Amino acid sequence: MADSLDRLFSAVQEARERSPSASRTSKLFRDGVQKMAKKLAEEAVEVGLDAVLMNRESVILESADMLYHLAVIWVECGVTPDDVKAEIDRRVSEAANNLSLQALLEKRPASLNAEERHRVALGRAVARQRDRRVGLGHVQAVRIVRAMDNPHVSIIAHPTGRLIGQRAPYDLDFGRIAAAAAERRCRLEINAAPGRLDLDDVHALAAKEAKALIAISTDAHAPAFLEWMRFGVDQARRGWLERGDVVNTLPLSKLRKSLRH
Numbered sequence: 001m002a003d004s005l006d007r008l009f010s011a012v013q014e015a016r017e018r019s020p021s022a023s024r025t026s027k028l029f030r031d032g033v034q035k036m037a038k039k040l041a042e043e044a045v046e047v048g049l050d051a052v053l054m055n056r057e058s059v060i061l062e063s064a065d066m067l068y069h070l071a072v073i074w075v076e077c078g079v080t081p082d083d084v085k086a087e088i089d090r091r092v093s094e095a096a097n098n099l100s101l102q103a104l105l106e107k108r109p110a111s112l113n114a115e116e117r118h119r120v121a122l123g124r125a126v127a128r129q130r131d132r133r134v135g136l137g138h139v140q141a142v143r144i145v146r147a148m149d150n151p152h153v154s155i156i157a158h159p160t161g162r163l164i165g166q167r168a169p170y171d172l173d174f175g176r177i178a179a180a181a182a183e184r185r186c187r188l189e190i191n192a193a194p195g196r197l198d199l200d201d202v203h204a205l206a207a208k209e210a211k212a213l214i215a216i217s218t219d220a221h222a223p224a225f226l227e228w229m230r231f232g233v234d235q236a237r238r239g240w241l242e243r244g245d246v247v248n249t250l251p252l253s254k255l256r257k258s259l260r261h
Helices: 002-018 024-031 033-052 056-077 081-096 101-107 114-121 137-149 174-184 201-209 223-238 252-259
Strands: 125-127 153-156 187-191 214-217
Touching: 002 024, 002 056, 002 081, 024 033, 024 056, 033 056, 033 223, 137 153, 137 174, 174 187, 174 201, 187 223, 201 214, 201 223, 214 223
Parallel strands: 125 153, 153 187, 187 214
Antiparallel strands: none
16 A cells, blocks of 8 residues: 555656646646645545445545545655654554553643644633544543543533444443543533444443433534534434433524533
C-alpha cells in the first residue's frame, strides 16, 4: 500500500510539473485548492455511501478515486507520503507506549485539542474519545468523565465507541457516565450514522433514567448525510425518550443557551 501511494504521489507530482493542457491533473491544479478540496470531499462521500450499502467493489473503486484526489491535495499543500507515514508511526508508537494511560489520566485534567478550541470560540465544544483499542473500557470511562469536567464541553459524542459490525461498545460503567453527565449538565449523543447508532436504545433509556439529557446528531460530513437524523430519532424512540429528554426539541434561543450551560 505504501509503495502504491508513493507511485501515485510521484505520478501526480510529475503531471503537475509537465502541465499538459489536456491533463485531468493539470486542470485540477489550474482550478485551485478549493476545487481540489471539493473533489476530495465528493469522493469521500461516495466511499461513505457505498460503505453504508456494503457495496465492496464500489468502495474499492471510490477509495482509489479518493486517494488520487488526496495525492493532488498533498502536492498542492507541500505534503509528502513520508510526512503522513511519520505521523502514523508517531501515533502507533504513542499507542504502544501508552500502557500506563489510566494512571496518567487520573492525574491529568482533560484538555481541548486545537479543533475543540475553535469550537469553544463559538461557545460550545463536543468531546469524543479517539482510542480505538479494544479492552480499555475502564480508561474510556475515566476519559469521558474527565472530559465532562471541562467547563467548555457540552456534548459527549458517540459515548460507547461502537461501530456496528466492526467494533463492540466499550465495556463502560455507563451508569457512572450517565450520572456524571446529569450532574454536570453535559449531553450524551445519539449518533444517527447508520454505522454507529450510538447511544443504543438500552443506553439511551439508562441516560433518561439518570436524568441525563440527549443530543441527537447526524455526524454529517456532507449535506446528503443530514437525512440520517431520522435514524437517530428512531433510536431515541426505541429508548423511550420523550421531548423533554432531547435538547434538539428546544427552540433555537433556548438551545444555544442550554449548550453554554
